[in-house]
Amino acid sequence: MTAIKHALQRDIFTPNDERLLGIVNVCKAGKKKKNCFLCATVTTERPVQVKVVKVKKSDKGDFYKRQQAWELRDLTVVDAKDASKENPEFDLHFEKVYKWLASSTAEKNSFISCIWKLNQRYLRKKLEFVNVSSQLLEESVPSGESQSVAGGDEDALEEYQELSAREEQDIESMMEMCEFAVSNAEAFAEKLFKELQVLDGANIQSIMASEKQVNILMQLLDEALAEVDTIEGKLSSYEEMLQSVKDQMDQISQSNRLIQISNTNNGKLLDEIQFLVNYMDLSKGHIRALQEGDLTSPRGIEACISASEALLQCMNVALRPGHEQLAAVNQQQKLFAELRDTFARRLTNHLNNVFVHQGHDQSSTLSQNTAELTLPKHSPLHRDLLRYAKLMEWLKNTHREKYEGLSRTYVDYMNRLYEREIKDFFEVAKIKMAGTSKEAKGKFATLPRKESALKQETESLHGSSGKLTGSTSSLNKLTVQGSNSRRSQSSSLLDMGNMSASDMDVADRTKFDKIFEQVLSELEPLCLAEQDFISKFFKLQQHQTVLPPLAQPETEEADGSVPSRMPPQADHRHSLSSEKDMVRLMMNKIFQSIEPELNSLIALGDKIDSFHSLYMLVKMSHHVWTAENVDPASFLSTTLGNVLVTVKRNFDKCISGQIKQMEEVKISKKSKVGILPFVTRFEEFAELAETIFRNAERRGDLDKAYVKLIRAVFMNVEKVASESQKTPRDVVMMENFHHIFSTLSRLKISCLDAERREAKHKYTDHLQSYVINSLGQPLEKLNHFFEGVEARVAQGVREEEVSYQLAFNKQELRKVIKEYPGKEVKKGLDNLYKKVDKHLCEEESLLQVVWHSMQDEFIRQYKHFEGLIGRCYPGSGITMEFTIQDMLEYFSSIAQSH
DSSP states (O other): OHHHHHHHIIIIIGGGTEEEEEEEEEEETTSOOOOEEEEEEEESSSSOOEEEEEEEEOSSSSOEEEEEEEEGGGOOEEEOSOSSSOOOEEEEESSSEEEEEESOHHHHHHHHHHHHHHIIIIIOOOOEEESOOTTTSOSSOOTTOOOOSTTTHHHHHHHOOOOOHHHHHHHHHHHHHOGGGTTOHHHHHHHHHHHHHHHHHHHHHHHHHTHHHHHHHHHHHHHHHHHHHHHHHHHHHHHHHHHHHHHHHHHHHHHHHHHHHHHHHHHHHHHHHHHHHHHSOOOHHHHHHHHHOOSSSHHHHHHHHHHHHHHHHHHTOOOOTTGGGOHHHHHHHHHHHHHHHHHHHHHHHHHHHHHHHHHHHHHTTGGGTTTTTOOOOOHHHHHHHGGGHHHHHHHHHHOHHHHHHHHHHHHHHHHHHHHHHHHHHHHHHHHHHHTTSHHHHHHHTTOOOOHHHHHHHHHHHTGGGTSOOOOOTTSOHHHHHHHHHHHHHHHHGGGGTTOOGGGSOHHHHHHHHHHHHHHHHHHHHHHHHHHHHHHHHTTOOOOOOOOOGGGSOOOOOTTSOOOOOOOOHHHHHHHTTSHHHHHHHHHHHHTTTHHHHHHHHHHHHHHHOTTHHHHHHHHHHHHHHHHHHHOTTSHHHHHHHHHHHHHHHHHHHHHHHHHHHHHTOOOOSSSOOOSOHHHHHHHHHHHHHHHHTTTOTTHHHHHHHHHHHHHHHHHHHHHHHHHOSSSOHHHHHHHHHHHHHHHHHHHTOGGGHHHHHHHHHHHHHHHHHHHHHHHOOSSHHHHHHHHHHHHHHHTTOOGGGGGGSGGGSHHHHHHHHHTOOHHHHHHHHHHHHHHHHHHSOTTTTOHHHHHHHHHHHHHHHHHHHHHHHHHHSTTSOOOOSSOHHHHHHHHHHHHHHO
């Protein structure tokens, strides 16, 4: 390896002013082995450049050539693969990774160490050595070791130091003084040696001359040591004195620390006492208000509210650890508990009395509202009770049982009060509703008043809801008599329940609509006001989210009533944990009579006139929509939604009844049919529905009903037309579908556009069919003659040769034409007009339309005959006995004469 190194230095690196410091014999890892050398070099000129050069033996001879070089500053990572085991592989990371396999591990380690030292000496850049033993990466090599970089030049590298500028000047001046230094080196060295001896002698003489001064210096040092001993003795005495002072200061510090701890403890104790005094002390005024405060006056109520809030604050104070063991704290807590129980008992008793007294005052005004369709207002009662709202909140937070007991008491009382008011209100509504017909008004004056009949009639009136409305025995005598009298009057009017829609005029239906709207308008503010009061007074949250009412339809009981939505008592107690459930339960209990009464009123209206379900569906839908916009989870929204299900059911029943009437219609066999009654009823229904449902929310329900009705009308018109014996089928179809088409065109019902076009098509088809069948062949023999002519032409005879046929010659044609003079034709048309007039009805006024269609058909046949004569008998001069103008005069004169 040494010979190779010298050869490389001589042949490759010396000509380039470079010195070779490290070499390793390598080949590329993983490929076909082609040996080469990696050399670490530095330049001899400044600035020094350090390179890694790849040298390879030439293929043409035994000399070496330089193949590739990398700057050492471009090297980023040296990876030795394994630091613990001998592994000749290593990687050098320049612009890319070069993988090498050394001939031995020792050469690899020597080369890596050389790279590290060159970096440390010349570059000092951050070069990462991976999997390299720390022993190789030592900045200086111990002197006992004889390691060398590729044959010993590493030592030379480390010993070599560059001459400074001063040294260079001295050497130059010395060589100038000895001009023969270069030519005679031995003489120059001998001269230098002599000068050195002279200098050594001078140095020895100088040292001997300074011995006296050394003795003086030693004496001074002895004196200094003695002085030091004296100072140390004084310091020892001072230290003993300071030790006693230190002990005294330690005692003082300990005393101060104890005093500070005592002050801290006293401060903390004062803070605790101040905390208890500030937060657990109730003023005498508050105690007096809780024990004896006036709960009737506004000032007394305010004082009780302030006292209750202060008491609650004292009871809810967060005690610190250990406070519970203090006797004073326990005494105060006991006092607070007694004050809480005393005030809760006083408040509960007082509010119970307030409920009763307010109830008596309210019930005394019931008779003032029974004659009118209005509900009593409870705003005074709510206003008086809302003064206690904060006290109710206090009771809710401190005495849950008494709070729930008060809520049950309020609900029970208001249930009885509202039940009386609502039943009387609906009695008045039923009387006014039943009195919308003239027959009802006539019967109203002669109603029986016997008490035995009263019970039976009341049960009849409320049978649709499956419950009795009960009596109003809690009211005064006058109210009871008036209410029972109205109940008997309204029940007796139900005999008119089967009255058809055609017997009711628009005024009666409008009056019913106003009554129903008045009922809903009175109920809506009543329920909303009561729910708002319950939420404020009992401090309950309103509903936030709930399913829409129509998504929760109630199932009917066997008797047709809607079951009560109040759960059993156990479920009631369980649901009180949720405030929104409590609001719902309280409203359901208070107004549990509203839904049955509304269903009863709806049943009465539906029995009086089935078309009332249209009004009720629109009104109820509007109020449900309004209630959901205000509060989708309110009691009113839910209740009206349930009642809307009943109204929609009645509406569907009304539609089904109309269809059933169509299917059951019977026609007379002795009279002409005309416009069928169910066609007229559909027209009446459509006109009424379009008036009622204008801009209504439930338009979709009406459109579905329209489709069902019109399909039933179409089907039953065809059925009746097929069964008709007196009137031809085409006439029945033509007249009724013309009436349907006119109705739909006038009302412009968008969902029935397809049916309107279908009605027009059926009308047109049956008009044409009737015209053709009725007109028949007025010139029968002439028709037979020309049918024979057309048959010959169809068999292949040319049209101009038909006249040569014996049966169809010109003489036969003239003979047939003479049999139909104008007078006979007019007579036949007159008989036809009378026949058509007998078939058609006067209501639809289709006679002139049919007659005009017959005229067009007759003219069409006439022109057809003339065309055949012109083509088959050209130049014969044969014409009909009458002209088209004559026919027009015949049709016109016949129409005018009738």
